[in-house]
Amino acid sequence: xxxxxxxxxxxxxxxxxxxxxxxxxxxxxxxxxxxxxxxxxxxxxxxxxxxxxxxxxxxxxxxxxxxxxxxxxxxxxxxxxxx
Numbered sequence: 001x002x003x004x005x006x007x008x009x010x011x012x013x014x015x016x017x018x019x020x021x022x023x024x025x026x027x028x029x030x031x032x033x034x035x036x037x038x039x040x041x042x043x044x045x046x047x048x049x050x051x052x053x054x055x056x057x058x059x060x061x062x063x064x065x066x067x068x069x070x071x072x073x074x075x076x077x078x079x080x081x082x083x
Contacts, residue, residue: 023043024042024043024044024047025042025043025044026042026043027040027041027042027043028040028041028042028043028046028056028058028059028060029058029059030046030056030057030058031057031058031059032057033057035059041056041058046058
């Protein structure tokens with residue numbers, strides 16, 4: 001609950017544009033076609049279409065408890081879990 005209050009206060013102080021810019025500077029884990037880590041890149045670079053029409057393959061995270069719960073139950077091995 002405290003985190004939510006802090007986030008609301010920050011959002012009141014910061015414009016949507018600067019939040020978007022900050023989000024695009026976040027680092028992403030770059031992987032190959034076999035999901036092996038090969039480096040990192042900014043979110044901006046990962047979502048930029050390359051000259052050959054491809055995108056940089058990267059792991060994506062969305063912190064939504066419902067989605068995480070579904071993923072953990074459907075693919076427990078991805079998280080090193082067993083049920």
